[in-house]
Amino acid sequence: MNLSLKEGEFLVRLAREAIEYFFKNKEIMPLPEEYPEIFNQKRGVFVTLNSYPNQQLRGCIGYPLAYEPLIKGVISSALSAAFADPRFEPLNTVELDKVTVEVTVLSPMIQLDASRPYTEQIKVGRDGLYVVCGASSGLLLPQVPVEWGWDEEAFLANVCHKAGLPYTCYKDSSCTFYRFTGQIFEEETPNGRVIEKKIEEVL
Structure with a gap:
């Protein structure tokens, strides 16, 4: 079910x-x-947190699957993106006014059919990808392949890489792939107007 702009x-x-x-409080905020x-x-x-105005990734963490109510997931994902993304140093108070906040709400996962080429089952500009292979897993949001100019095959290879697996893991029958869509809401400027970002507009 899609969210309205007001809800986003x-x-x-x-x-x-x-x-x-x-x-301010060194603890997790209560629910509204x-x-x-x-x-x-x-x-x-x-x-996702992006530096402003150069739009460089500053943190991105979330839940691929529907583990908890959306309201709780946003709070915990925001804190993880700011303070627990292993690719970056924790956000500091000065930086908070220099990043934009983006929330991507995911659809349910649809498992790809391993008996058919995955490239025929996904579409760049519509789908995100999630791969699970043994103890390894990786996810790329729908906007990522558009931002990087990937085709479907490159998208598959890079979600393998994101999971710490060989780029060719999409040819491994022991790996399971899922596609999903996402609804993206983001600040235009730090603490500024919020818009719904259409993936086809991501260049």
């Missing part, structure tokens, strides 16, 4: 507020007293 804006504001609250009922649905979600 609520989630983006919530993600930023969760980070601000942690800076009032929020849309739809946020009690269990959904996969990712929070």
Whole structure:
């Protein structure tokens, strides 16, 4: 079920507020007293922080699967993106006003059919990818292949790489692949207007 722009804006504001609250109180913020009922649905979600204005990745963590209600997932993902992404140093208070917040709400996962070429089952500009192979897993959001200019085969190879697997893992029958879509809401500027970002507009 798609979210409205107003609901998406609520989630983006919530993600930023969760980070601000942690800076001030050194603990996880409580749930808001009032929020849309739809946020009690269990959904996969990712929070991405990008530096502004050069739009360099500053942190991105989330839940591929629907483990918990969306409202809780946004708060925990925001804190993880800010303070626990192993690729980056934890965010500091000065940086908070120099990053934009992006929330991607995921659809349910659809397993790809291993008996057919995966390139025929996915579409760049529509799908994200999730791979599970033994104890390894990796996910790339739908906007990523568009940003990098990948075709479907390159997309498959790079989700393998994201999982720490060989680029050719999509040819390994022991690996399971899933596709999903995502609804993306982001700040245009730090703490600024929130828009819904259409993937085809990501250049």
